[in-house]
Amino acid sequence: MAATQLPLSDYQRYGRQMILDGIGLEGQLKLKAASVVVVGAGGLGCPALQYLAAAGVGKLGIVDHDVVELSNLQRQILHSDERIGIPKAESAAQSVKQINPGCTVVTHICALTSQNALDILADYDIILDCTDNSPTRYLLSDSAVKLGKPLVSGAAQKFEGQLCIYNLGENGPCYRCLFPKPPSPEMTGSCAELGILGAVTGIIGNLQALETIKLITGLHDGKPTLLLFSALSSPPFRTIKIRPRRPACAACGKEGERIGNIAETDYVAFCGGPRPDWLVLGSQEG
Amino acid sequence: MAATQLPLSDYQRYGRQMILDGIGLEGQLKLKAASVVVVGAGGLGCPALQYLAAAGVGKLGIVDHDVVELSNLQRQILHSDERIGIPKAESAAQSVKQINPGCTVVTHICALTSQNALDILADYDIILDCTDNSPTRYLLSDSAVKLGKPLVSGAAQKFEGQLCIYNLGENGPCYRCLFPKPPSPEMTGSCAELGILGAVTGIIGNLQALETIKLITGLHDGKPTLLLFSALSSPPFRTIKIRPRRPACAACGKEGERIGNIAETDYVAFCGGPRPDWLVLGSQEG
Amino acid sequence: MASLNLKIEFGGGLELLFSNQRSHRITVPAKVPASSNPRDGDKGLEEKPADVTYLMYWLRDNLLKEREELFIENGTVRPGILVLINDTDWELEGEGEYQLKDGDEIVFISTLHGG
Amino acid sequence: MASLNLKIEFGGGLELLFSNQRSHRITVPAKVPASSNPRDGDKGLEEKPADVTYLMYWLRDNLLKEREELFIENGTVRPGILVLINDTDWELEGEGEYQLKDGDEIVFISTLHGG
Ligand SMILES: [Zn+2]
Ligand SMILES: [Zn+2]
Numbered sequence: 001m002a003a004t005q006l007p008l009s010d011y012q013r014y015g016r017q018m019i020l021d022g023i024g025l026e027g028q029l030k031l032k033a034a035s036v037v038v039v040g041a042g043g044l045g046c047p048a049l050q051y052l053a054a055a056g057v058g059k060l061g062i063v064d065h066d067v068v069e070l071s072n073l074q075r076q077i078l079h080s081d082e083r084i085g086i087p088k089a090e091s092a093a094q095s096v097k098q099i100n101p102g103c104t105v106v107t108h109i110c111a112l113t114s115q116n117a118l119d120i121l122a123d124y125d126i127i128l129d130c131t132d133n134s135p136t137r138y139l140l141s142d143s144a145v146k147l148g149k150p151l152v153s154g155a156a157q158k159f160e161g162q163l164c165i166y167n168l169g170e171n172g173p174c175y176r177c178l179f180p181k182p183p184s185p186e187m188t189g190s191c192a193e194l195g196i197l198g199a200v201t202g203i204i205g206n207l208q209a210l211e212t213i214k215l216i217t218g219l220h221d222g223k224p225t226l227l228l229f230s231a232l233s234s235p236p237f238r239t240i241k242i243r244p245r246r247p248a249c250a251a252c253g254k255e256g257e258r259i260g261n262i263a264e265t266d267y268v269a270f271c272g273g274p275r276p277d278w279l280v281l282g283s284q285e286g
Numbered sequence: 287m288a289a290t291q292l293p294l295s296d297y298q299r300y301g302r303q304m305i306l307d308g309i310g311l312e313g314q315l316k317l318k319a320a321s322v323v324v325v326g327a328g329g330l331g332c333p334a335l336q337y338l339a340a341a342g343v344g345k346l347g348i349v350d351h352d353v354v355e356l357s358n359l360q361r362q363i364l365h366s367d368e369r370i371g372i373p374k375a376e377s378a379a380q381s382v383k384q385i386n387p388g389c390t391v392v393t394h395i396c397a398l399t400s401q402n403a404l405d406i407l408a409d410y411d412i413i414l415d416c417t418d419n420s421p422t423r424y425l426l427s428d429s430a431v432k433l434g435k436p437l438v439s440g441a442a443q444k445f446e447g448q449l450c451i452y453n454l455g456e457n458g459p460c461y462r463c464l465f466p467k468p469p470s471p472e473m474t475g476s477c478a479e480l481g482i483l484g485a486v487t488g489i490i491g492n493l494q495a496l497e498t499i500k501l502i503t504g505l506h507d508g509k510p511t512l513l514l515f516s517a518l519s520s521p522p523f524r525t526i527k528i529r530p531r532r533p534a535c536a537a538c539g540k541e542g543e544r545i546g547n548i549a550e551t552d553y554v555a556f557c558g559g560p561r562p563d564w565l566v567l568g569s570q571e572g
Numbered sequence: 573m574a575s576l577n578l579k580i581e582f583g584g585g586l587e588l589l590f591s592n593q594r595s596h597r598i599t600v601p602a603k604v605p606a607s608s609n610p611r612d613g614d615k616g617l618e619e620k621p622a623d624v625t626y627l628m629y630w631l632r633d634n635l636l637k638e639r640e641e642l643f644i645e646n647g648t649v650r651p652g653i654l655v656l657i658n659d660t661d662w663e664l665e666g667e668g669e670y671q672l673k674d675g676d677e678i679v680f681i682s683t684l685h686g687g
Numbered sequence: 688m689a690s691l692n693l694k695i696e697f698g699g700g701l702e703l704l705f706s707n708q709r710s711h712r713i714t715v716p717a718k719v720p721a722s723s724n725p726r727d728g729d730k731g732l733e734e735k736p737a738d739v740t741y742l743m744y745w746l747r748d749n750l751l752k753e754r755e756e757l758f759i760e761n762g763t764v765r766p767g768i769l770v771l772i773n774d775t776d777w778e779l780e781g782e783g784e785y786q787l788k789d790g791d792e793i794v795f796i797s798t799l800h801g802g
Contacts, residue, residue, distance in 0.1 A: 012356045019481040020444055021592075022518075044802040047333075047492075050363050051485040070298045073386070077336050080384050098366050100359070132802040155799035158306055160699060162799050178776075179798055183767035194700075195305040196801055199337040199496035206333075206492055210485035210517055219518060226769075226776075227522070228796065230698060231496055232308075232505060233709060235525035236513070238794075240771050243778040307707075330687040418687040441684035446584060448684050464661075465683055469652035480585075482686055512654075512661075514681065516583060519594060524679075526656050529663040 006032070010102070014056050027217040028056060034216045037061035037121055039112055039140060040130035041092040043201030044154045044208065046078040048128055049092055051209035053100040057216070060096060061124055063108040064089040075198030112136055114267050117143040126215060128208055129153040138182055139267040141166055141175030145252045151175070152211050154204040157194050161204035161229040164242070165211055165220075167252065171244045172224040174252040176262070178242065200231055292318070296388070300342050313503040314342060320502045323347035323407060325398055325426060326416035327378040329487030330440045330494065332364040334414055335378055337495035339386040343502070346382060347410055349394040350375040361484030398422055400553050403429040412501060414494055415439035424468055425553040427452055427461030431538045437461070438497050440490040443480050447490035447515040450528070451497055451506075453538065457530045458510040460538040462548070464528065486517055574602035576622060576674045580631065584682030586653065589642055590635050600630055600672070608668075609647070624655065625668035627678060643680075652683050689717040691737060691789045695746065699797030701768065704757055705750050715745055715787070724762070739770065740783035742793060758795075767798050 006028060011018070018028050034057050038045045041064040052060060066088050068079040078095035079088065089107040096105050108120050112131075121127055121143050129140045129151055137153070144151035144167045151166040153175065166174050207227065214220040226240040247253050250260035292314060297304070304314050320343050324331045327350040338346060352374050354365040364381035365374065375393040382391050394406050398417075407413055407429050415426045415437055423439070430437035430453045437452040439461065452460050493513065500506040512526040533539050536546035580596040587594045606618035608626040610633060620626075628649060632640055642650060648668060649655060655662040656679040657670055672678075695711040702709045721733035723741040725748060735741075743764060747755055757765060763783060764770060770777040771794040772785055787793075 009356065014360050015357055016360055016482050017484065020483060023483075040802055042802055047488065051361075051488050054360050054363055054484045056360070070295065071301050074300050074302055074340050074342070075337075077340055077385055081387060099363055101367060130802050132800065134800045137800065155802060157700065157799040157801035160799060162699070178769065179767055181766035183765070183798075194801060195302055197303050197306060197309075197496070197499070198340045199492055199499060201802065202333065202337050202492040203489060203496065206485055206488040210483070210489065213483070213485060214517070221518075221520065223520065225520060228698065230709070231500070232507075234507065234509065234511060235523070237521070237523035237525070238774060239521035239523070240774050240776060241779065242776040326687050328687055416687050418685065420685045423685065441687060443585065443684045443686035446684060448584070464654065465652055467651035469650070469683075480686060487687065514583065514679075516594070524659060526659050526661060527664065528661040 010056070013102075017055065022219050023217055027219075030216050030218070031056045031213070032058045034126070035059035035061070035124045036126045036128065036212055036216075037063060037124035038128045038130055039063045039136070040132060041076070041078070041088040042066075042072065042130065042132060043075040043156060043196060043198065044130035044205040045128070046076045046092065046095075047202045047205030048130055048154070048208045048212075049078065049096050050099060051206055052212060053096045053103050055209070055213055056100065057103065057212075059104040059106065059124075061106045061108060061120070062089040062092050062096075063110070063112055063120060064092070065109060065111040075196060075201050077198070077202070112139060114139060118146060121149070122147055125149065126212055127151045128212065129155075130205065130208065134182060135267045137175060138262075142251050142262050145174050150215060152208050152215070154208045156196055156201045156204050159197055159200060159231040161200050163204055163207050163211070163227040163229070165215070165224055168220075168224045169222050172222075173243055173245050174249060176251040177246040177249045178226075180246075180250065180260070197231065200229070203229060296342070299388075303341065308505050309503055313505075316502050316504070317342045317499070318344045320412070321345035321347070321410045322412045322414065322498055322502075323349060323394075323410040324414045324416055325349045325422070326418060327362070327364070327374040328352075328358065328416065328418060329361040329442060329482060329484065330416035330491040331414070332362045332378065332381075333488045333491030334416055334440070334494040334498075335364065335382050336385060337492060338498060339382045339389050341495070341499055342386065343389065343498075345390045345392065345410070347392045347394060347406070348375040348378050348382075349396070349398055349406060350378070351395060351397040361482060361487050363484070363488070398425060400425060404432060407435070408433055411435065412498055413437045414498065415441075416491065416494065420468060421553045423461060424548075428537050428548050431460050436501060438494050438501070440494045442482055442487045442490050445483055445486060445517040447486050449490055449493050449497070449513040449515070451501070451510055454510045455508050459529055459531050460535060462537045463532045463535045464512075466532075466536065466546070483517065486515070489515060575599050576602050576672050576676070578627070578672065578675075579677040580635075581677065581679040582681070583679065584684050586643070586680055586682045589638055590631075591637055596635060598630075598635070600627065621671045623668060623672060624657070624662060624670045624678065627672060628668070631680075649680065654681050654683065655679070656681065690714050691717050691787050691791070693742070693787065693790075694792040695750075696792065696794040697796070698794065699799050701758070701795050701797045704753055705746075706752055711750060713745075713750070715742065736786045738783060738787060739772070739777060739785045739793065742787060743783070746795075764795065769796050769798065770794070771796065 041062050068083045078092045083091040087109045089109045093105040093107050150168050153164050155162045226242050228238040247257040248259045250262050327348050354369045364378045369377040373395045375395045379391045379393050436454050439450050441448045512528050514524040533543040534545045536548050582590050603619045604622045604626045606620045609629045657665045718734045719737045719741045721735045724744045772780045
């Protein structure tokens with residue numbers, strides 16, 4: 001079948017979005033031809049994968065080295081009780097195939113490291129940062145810059161979320177343009193358990209899928225902004241105009257104007273602090 | 287087990303949200319004791335059910351008379367290809383049980399009518415409007431007023447969405463306070479196919495789940511606002527301060543000050559206009 | 573004569589009546605005939621500050637491209653349209669009698685039914 | 688002496704340093720000593736218009752409840768904090784040298800890492 005054609009059943013499956021101004025047959029074919037990699041199949045990755053798959057993105061990569069745990073299920077809605085113990089990437093892939101058997105799904109059951117990042121990410125058009133730690137966020141940003149791909153980045157904590165597309169177009173900043181110096185490990189609370197409400201990750205992950213679909217179909221206006229979400233504030237959403245690419249950025253700056261060296265970055269994950277032991281608390285109360 | 291206790295495994299399952307300020311054991315017990323009915327298991331109902339179930343809402347009702355169709359799957363992420371032809375309420379219930387086996391799920395496989403609405407809705411604490419037509423929206427609002435329950439209302443079309451809690455507290459307006467006169471059927475395009483992007487319904491449905499969780503746990507500030515979302519605008523979200531309850535409202539106004547009579551309302555669905563036949567278009571192009 | 577710069581937004585499908593464009597920047601006079609609707613004729617000499625009712629007719633006469641009946645009905649916006657003045661429901665601001673100020677943002681949005 | 692009313696917001700966990708309160712309304716003088724940090728001593732007679740650097744020290748001295756090192760590092764906000772001036776990244780507004788205006792809204796937000 002030619003690249004300009006869709007199978008008949010796809011017209012029925014995607015009809016509700018194909019009649020939208022700005023999508024149409026052309027947009028649907030772009031979605032089918034697109035490949036997107038989601039790094040992290042957790043609270044953000046699950047809803048992002050769900051709506052990317054449902055919309056008909058042709059190829060989805062899933063990178064995650066963790067296995068499903070009971071404590072994930074309050075927000076990671078592609079996993080389930082009977083999948084506890086299996087790799088999250090595998091569990092998410094099964095759910096994605098159920099949502100849309102037409103998607104090609106590739107699982108990468110490994111941690112993203114400076115050794116494998118470029119190899120894994122090079123195969124995809126767009127990268128989604130759905131991770132849960134600062135070092136991987138820097139690694140993903142630096143890799144997206146090297147590969148010249150947009151990075152649709154989500155983050156969520158407690159009742160708050162943030163969303164930004166880094167390395168967007170000619171002039172969009174990278175993560176390092178905004179945050180040149182990684183916070184010292186003590187400052188990020190060594191990933192101590194801060195808590196998170198599932199619906200908050202759902203909203204941010206969903207918005208990541210939406211921004212990705214806008215990028216693929218050409219509906220994005222190309223202006224980088226930072227979206228802040230706070231579930232308990234009014235108004236809950238705030239859109240921020242952000243700086244352009246910094247010529248002095250160590251990662252994406254201009255040749256000869258760069259200051260600093262990203263090769264010095266120690267991406268080794270420093271996560272793994274203790275979690276409040278609710279099981280012990282429970283047995284005390286129960 | 288006493289009402290002030292959770293089974294041990296629930297501490298593990300919900301630990302990440304129980305450590306949040308404002309939730310804790312008390313909030314989790316409130317979620318467990320709560321009952322929520324979702325009217326419409328489509329584009330909005332699916333994501334709303336998903337995050338309500340994952341968060342541990344004890345009892346979920348699902349009202350829908352439709353069966354799953356292929357054209358739903360681009361956005362109704364609780365259904366799947368192998369469930370085409372079965373009632374949506376049934377399909378959604380199966381998915382909800384998979385997300386959280388601890389939820390009690392009640393299916394109502396019927397259209398909501400002025401004959402059965404009060405009976406069905408009376409069993410629940412909070413009502414979610416996830417429907418797709420104007421008459422049912424008026425029926426739900428009038429019923430929520432009669433029952434004295436908050437109505438968490440979502441709507442989505444094309445690239446846009448709207449979210450509002452009607453009948454909130456002592457002073458919150460009902461749907462009729464904002465829109466006293468239903469638009470004539472011709473004005474709503476007789477539900478002709480307008481198209482919808484899945485991620486847009488996802489975001490609104492997700493926000494409906496979030497607002498419901500805030501209501502149950504006491505984290506909502508009680509101020510009624512209207513949230514407008516437009517996926518292609520910048521900023522995409524806008525929060526609107528809305529009027530209080532209108533003393534003259536035909537549905538929720540003060541005794542003796544009411545103008546008009548809601549009994550005149552013809553809630554009979556006027557939906558069912560023709561859809562663009564993509565199957566025919568497809569076979570012409572293919 | 574003094575004039576007011578306004579930001580106008582249409583949403584919920586209403587933008588289809590206005591060249592399918594959601595955002596418009598317009599300028600209207602600060603003082604207008606006491607009868608807002610030019611079609612009423614007989615303007616007399618009386619003037620009033622420009623208000624939202626005047627704006628509604630101004631939009632009909634200057635920006636609306638089609639199907640006036642989907643925008644105005646019986647001298648106000650048709651049922652199902654909400655008017656927002658600087659992110660506040662117009663009912664809290666005096667509805668059609670709200671006096672426009674320079675820099676105001678007025679949104680006309682149609683309620684959505686889909687799901 | 689003239690003063691400026693400001694709206695201050697903290698987010699991303701920074702609010703924990705400020706009585707766990709996200710929104711604050713404060714009033715600062717319009718003219719301040721040329722050296723923003725009171726701890727530098729030797730204020731002299733020179734004055735400057737109040738700027739964001741002055742505000743940062745003012746917040747430290749008047750609103751911050753604990754762990755100053757999580758807010759200020761080497762004379763600016765610590766790495767990982769973004770400052771937003773009326774919904775615009777402060778880098779587009781002159782960073783610490785931005786001169787505050789009456790009614791400005793300044794947000795200090797910590798970048799989130801979770802997912
Ligand atoms: Zn950069
Ligand atoms: Zn009412």
